[in-house]
Amino acid sequence: MPVLHGVNLSPFVRKVRFALAEKGITVDQEPVVPFGVSDEFKKISPLGKIPVYTDGDLALPDSSVIIDYLEHVHPEPALYPADPAERGRALFYEEYGDTKLTNALSTVFFQRYVRKNFFNEEADEEVVRHAIEEEIPQVLDYLSAQLGESDYLVGNRFGIADIAMTSSFVNARLGGWSIDADRWPTVAAYVDRVFSRPAIKPLVEGDLAQ
Numbered sequence: 053m054p055v056l057h058g059v060n061l062s063p064f065v066r067k068v069r070f071a072l073a074e075k076g077i078t079v080d081q082e083p084v085v086p087f088g089v090s091d092e093f094k095k096i097s098p099l100g101k102i103p104v105y106t107d108g109d110l111a112l113p114d115s116s117v118i119i120d121y122l123e124h125v126h127p128e129p130a131l132y133p134a135d136p137a138e139r140g141r142a143l144f145y146e147e148y149g150d151t152k153l154t155n156a157l158s159t160v161f162f163q164r165y166v167r168k169n170f171f172n173e174e175a176d177e178e179v180v181r182h183a184i185e186e187e188i189p190q191v192l193d194y195l196s197a198q199l200g201e202s203d204y205l206v207g208n209r210f211g212i213a214d215i216a217m218t219s220s221f222v223n224a225r226l227g228g229w230s231i232d233a234d235r236w237p238t239v240a241a242y243v244d245r246v247f248s249r250p251a252i253k254p255l256v257e258g259d260l261a262q
């Protein structure tokens with residue numbers, strides 16, 4: 053059976069878990085923590101990061117690479133649009149979710165959850181304030197504008213863009229932050245919509261209960 057290497061708290065591991073769940077693929081999981089990884093792990097993850105997906109001799113690092121691979125070996129249900137323009141937009145949304153959005157939301161998670169639970173340290177609340185007041189609003193304004201009245205980001209159909217744009221909201225919730233639904237009602241409803249999907253709901257509930 054294929055193995056997903058990485059812990060559930062990683063937003064990038066969660067992206068792959070969302071994709072696997074939506075496609076109905078079962079894998080084993082090896083809960084690798086991404087701090088001080090072994091030389092053995094670096095053989096399958098040259099950048100020393102999680103997730104990695106292994107299947108027999110195949111070892112694929114990087115959530116985007118892994119989900120693209122899964123799409124080719126298990127095409128249904130499709131997570132990438134067939135239309136070239138829509139596919140391009142979806143891939144950019146994935147990039148935005150993996151970088152700007154995850155950086156903004158992970159700051160709250162890292163300061164308030166990881167430092168406390170893994171390093172026995174206090175959060176730097178000035179860093180948290182900057183993320184909440186400056187960085188996160190920019191991201192939510194962008195997401196709100198891109199969504200418009202649609203249920204999902206591209207072609208009004210759930211896919212890779214939605215996976216990448218929502219995974220990190222779980223981490224922010226673990227850091228004690230949630231969306232101000234009065235200020236960003238469509239984004240709040242969108243994240244709830246994704247997290248209520250039958251395949252995804254148990255994963256989110258499990259991660260929030262950690």
Ligand SMILES: N[C@@H](CCC(=O)N[C@@H](CS)C(=O)NCC(=O)O)C(=O)O
Nearest residue numbers: 062063064086101102103114115116
């Ligand atoms: N682009 C990569 C990013 C993976 C990533 O940054 N993972 C983090 C954990 S959430 C990690 O392993 N960090 C350890 C490090 O950077 O050394 C992906 O999509 O998989």
